[in-house]
Amino acid sequence: MKQTQIGSSSLKINRLGLGCMGMSEFYGESDDQKSIETLHSAIDLGVNFFDTADMYGVGHNEELIGKAFAGKWNQVVLATKFGIIRDEKGGFPGIDCSPAYIKKSCEASLKRLDTEVIDLYYAHRVDPNVPIEETVGAMKDLVDAGKVRFIGLSEASSEDLQKASRETTITALQTEYSMWSRDVEADILATCRELNIGFVAYSPLGRGFLTGAITSRDSLEDGDFRLNGPRFQEDTLEKNKAFLQLIENIGKEKGITSAQVALAWVLNQGDDIFPIPGTRKVSRLEENLAALSINFSDAELADIRANLPTAEGGRY
Secondary structure, rough: OEEEEEEOOEEEEOOOOOOOHHHHHOOOOOOOHHHHHHHHHHHHOOOOEOOOOOOOOOOOHHHHHHHHOOOOOOOOOOEEEEOOEOOOOOOOEEEOOHHHHHHHHHHHHHHHOOOOOEEEEEEOOOOOOOOOOHHHHHHHHHOOOOOOOEEEEEOOOOOHHHHHHOOOOOEEEEEEEEEEHHHHHHOOOHHHHOOOEEEEEEOOOOHHHHHOOOHHHHHHOOOOHHHHHHHOOHHHHOHHHHHHHHHHHHHHHHHHHHHHHHHHHHOOOOOOOOOEEEEOOOOHHHHHHHHHOOOHHHHHHHHHHHHHHHHHOOOO
């Protein structure tokens, strides 16, 4: 699989990575053994870019990845994150991106992953109580110490990116981007390009909605975090089905699935954009990877954009 340099780093990754969050939490029941099989299959299929965070499953996801990739780290570029605090009951008490917390979190992640260095380390959210310069300064210290190779931010504003980049090199920004979440097009994508920061698009399938698999709230398991999402309430879900009709029509015209339409659209927005759809199934992984070979002409992209609805409901 073709690999592309991300940002100004020496990291070369495939354009379509694998988000691992759902292997531990948020999307209903999961099976560790099946998840490991999917992770191994991803490597066999040429995927080398994997995304996790210390808060996914309250550490479980990093432990799962550490187990799956033992002896395979030379085939993997791993990104993980810190900053969203979880308590013992799984609650979310807040955000902490203070230098002391960053150092503590990094050591804990390295232990769970059972590795010596993190390829790409993100601040999961910007801490409103800590200047961004202090946060990335502490992350730079981890790079200097050989514990982290490159630095990223997640859900940072254009202003935050500018401030952080004056302090140190930012390799990647991870933020939601899909056919129904296009907020970043206002200024953030332009800022990333100006500063040579790679853009990692999470939830490129709209948390599964854009695949057409979620037609009602009954499509989701009890405990699925999407049930609390503004876009997945009964009234907004019905209105957002306008996306599904458009995507289905495009898929029929091109002979591809709805998931492939949604992923190919994001991929076709620029070679500096790296979507990380999540899945626990090898069959879905294979379907997603096929989107890499799908191209839209300029005329097709213009036509799609002219017909894209505005999503009903906020992202969170």
